[in-house]
Amino acid sequence: MSETNTKYLELLSLKYPTVQEACTEIINLQAILNLPKGTEHFVSDIHGEADAFCHILNNASGVIREKVDMLFEKTLSSKERTELCTLIYYPERKLENIKKNADDLAEWYRITLYRMIDICRLCASKYTRSKVRKALPKDFEYIIDELLHTSHGDKDKQGYYEHIISTIIEIGRSDAFITALAGVIKRLVVDRLHVVGDVFDRGPHADVILDKLMAHHAVDIQWGNHDILWMGAAAGSAACIACVLNISTKYSNIDFVETAYGINLRPLALFAQETYTDDTDLLDHMHKAIAIIQFKLEGQTIMRHPEYDMDDRLILDKIDFDKMTVLIDGKTYGLNDHDFPTIDPKHPYNLTQEEAEVVSQLIYSFMQSEKLQRHVKFLFSQGSIYLTFNGNLLFHGCIPMTKEGEFYPFDFGGVCRKGKELMDYADALARQGYYAKEGTQARQTGRDFLWYLWCGKRSPLFGRSKIATFERMFIDDKDSWTEVKDPYYHWVEQQDTCEKILHEFELDGKYSHIVNGHVPVRSKDGELPVRGGGKLIVIDGGFCRAYHKQTGIAGYTMFYNSYGIRLVSHEPFPGLSDAVLNNKDILSTYVVFDTAQERITVGETDVGRALQNDIDDLTALLDAYRDGTVKEK
Numbered sequence: 001m002s003e004t005n006t007k008y009l010e011l012l013s014l015k016y017p018t019v020q021e022a023c024t025e026i027i028n029l030q031a032i033l034n035l036p037k038g039t040e041h042f043v044s045d046i047h048g049e050a051d052a053f054c055h056i057l058n059n060a061s062g063v064i065r066e067k068v069d070m071l072f073e074k075t076l077s078s079k080e081r082t083e084l085c086t087l088i089y090y091p092e093r094k095l096e097n098i099k100k101n102a103d104d105l106a107e108w109y110r111i112t113l114y115r116m117i118d119i120c121r122l123c124a125s126k127y128t129r130s131k132v133r134k135a136l137p138k139d140f141e142y143i144i145d146e147l148l149h150t151s152h153g154d155k156d157k158q159g160y161y162e163h164i165i166s167t168i169i170e171i172g173r174s175d176a177f178i179t180a181l182a183g184v185i186k187r188l189v190v191d192r193l194h195v196v197g198d199v200f201d202r203g204p205h206a207d208v209i210l211d212k213l214m215a216h217h218a219v220d221i222q223w224g225n226h227d228i229l230w231m232g233a234a235a236g237s238a239a240c241i242a243c244v245l246n247i248s249t250k251y252s253n254i255d256f257v258e259t260a261y262g263i264n265l266r267p268l269a270l271f272a273q274e275t276y277t278d279d280t281d282l283l284d285h286m287h288k289a290i291a292i293i294q295f296k297l298e299g300q301t302i303m304r305h306p307e308y309d310m311d312d313r314l315i316l317d318k319i320d321f322d323k324m325t326v327l328i329d330g331k332t333y334g335l336n337d338h339d340f341p342t343i344d345p346k347h348p349y350n351l352t353q354e355e356a357e358v359v360s361q362l363i364y365s366f367m368q369s370e371k372l373q374r375h376v377k378f379l380f381s382q383g384s385i386y387l388t389f390n391g392n393l394l395f396h397g398c399i400p401m402t403k404e405g406e407f408y409p410f411d412f413g414g415v416c417r418k419g420k421e422l423m424d425y426a427d428a429l430a431r432q433g434y435y436a437k438e439g440t441q442a443r444q445t446g447r448d449f450l451w452y453l454w455c456g457k458r459s460p461l462f463g464r465s466k467i468a469t470f471e472r473m474f475i476d477d478k479d480s481w482t483e484v485k486d487p488y489y490h491w492v493e494q495q496d497t498c499e500k501i502l503h504e505f506e507l508d509g510k511y512s513h514i515v516n517g518h519v520p521v522r523s524k525d526g527e528l529p530v531r532g533g534g535k536l537i538v539i540d541g542g543f544c545r546a547y548h549k550q551t552g553i554a555g556y557t558m559f560y561n562s563y564g565i566r567l568v569s570h571e572p573f574p575g576l577s578d579a580v581l582n583n584k585d586i587l588s589t590y591v592v593f594d595t596a597q598e599r600i601t602v603g604e605t606d607v608g609r610a611l612q613n614d615i616d617d618l619t620a621l622l623d624a625y626r627d628g629t630v631k632e633k
């Protein structure tokens, strides 16, 4: 045995100091491998819609209702089952409501507690006792563990079981206990949550969503273009900050920026008020002020980086200020606004002194926001540009492709990268933009790249030829607004392209899929979320209210459990009070998609493969104990 190996086994023997302990662990791990695979839940494009997102987390895209139906379909009316579900989703608020109306509260508590324990037991059945125990809240750990493993049908223990329940009611702990059980059910029903990008923008409360994600037991995030924009802003990129504020002012969301993240927008407001004097309101003035600053800063960024190949997005120098027209993509368009007091036609990309002051105050504010920095650090630590997980490849936008359907080779200073290599490089450069030392070239390069990832011509997160923000604001002719999708979106309609992409990421399994967000599925026009011969699934969650008219439904989420993959379509969320008081759920329709012939076990998953490695190491330790290379402690 090599020296390193013996050293490693010596270290391992500290954790498993005897033959007996190593054996016990091997048996435990082996048992886990044979259990059914845990449920993965996929959501994307949440866009600040915190209430709708929390609802989807609470109802686990319909899985909780499914469990309740499974147990009580024959014994409870649909209305009673719906009420029980609402109690699990929103225990505190629902309890308040129930207590106001209940005739015999003690009886209600007793019946409800029995039912909830049954649901809990069903959800726990596919995990080891030790895993379930770890998921229990400290206050009730012992009692819930006892109740889960004692059946109330079991004659010998019937008295014991009933006694625990009645004591909980008598000592006034029912509310806390119901709340704890609801939490355990939600915790057990989903083993891992994947967020396939775009937590931020448009809706009012990305901060609440991030707080919720940070408290989640197992979550990963594939960065969306809107997430990377905020990450760039937090890294101090002036261009990203301007884009963030352009969107926030457009969506009248500045309260969120100021209150949730404590960013001081007063300097921008004062500057906007003094500079733009037409008869629209302050918010419009702020929107215009920050947009002009944005176009200048973007121009500077593009000029710093010829490798971005984005000269066609240098717009301000194409404005004819006498005729008030602009030349874009070879065509001249009239401008719908003639008031550009801060643009010097000779140096259109230079900020005025006042603009520069506003920008430096904003940079300071973004970089000092403790909460924003905390959220962005979380996005860096739990997130990445793409993720391979249990055979699937997850990313928000696309893998850039050429018109011919090859991976697009991106030239970074003479070195071409494409496919997986490009994605890995982009991931590293994004991190550099946030983590490299302030003031260094590396930091500047990475920070500019964060802006590129937001809207660059061939950005894998954006996937469109241009972002037409200028055109939408200042040109009425909608021809100029067209954003051409990356050839990826055309090619992935074909199964062999999807297989080629999966192969690039070393995923060749029968159950491998690409999972994307980013593109709303227009189901009212007959669009389907499954493409590429079933190899690609687009699960834009459609939370974004502004887009409901286009999609016709709220959108899709997905889960992947031991029976296979299921897509779930949702209606728009009716609002929290309707959900609590009237038990309104987002009707979830299952689109059964890929069903496994046999139940998938933990052993067949990535976690299983890691556990198998542990088993191999422990077996080596056992051998070493037996042949005396390592001694029992």
Ligand SMILES: O=P(O)(O)OC[C@H]1O[C@](O)(COP(=O)(O)O)[C@@H](O)[C@@H]1O
Residues within 6 Å of the ligand: 198, 202, 225, 226, 464, 467, 468, 469, 483, 518
């Ligand atoms: O509808 P809005 O909020 O004006 O945003 C439109 C812009 O948002 C984008 O669609 C990007 O956002 P998504 O990632 O949500 O698609 C741009 O391509 C487009 O210019």
Ligand SMILES: [Mn+2]
Residues within 6 Å of the ligand: 198, 224, 225, 226, 396, 517, 518, 519
């Ligand atoms: Mn997106």
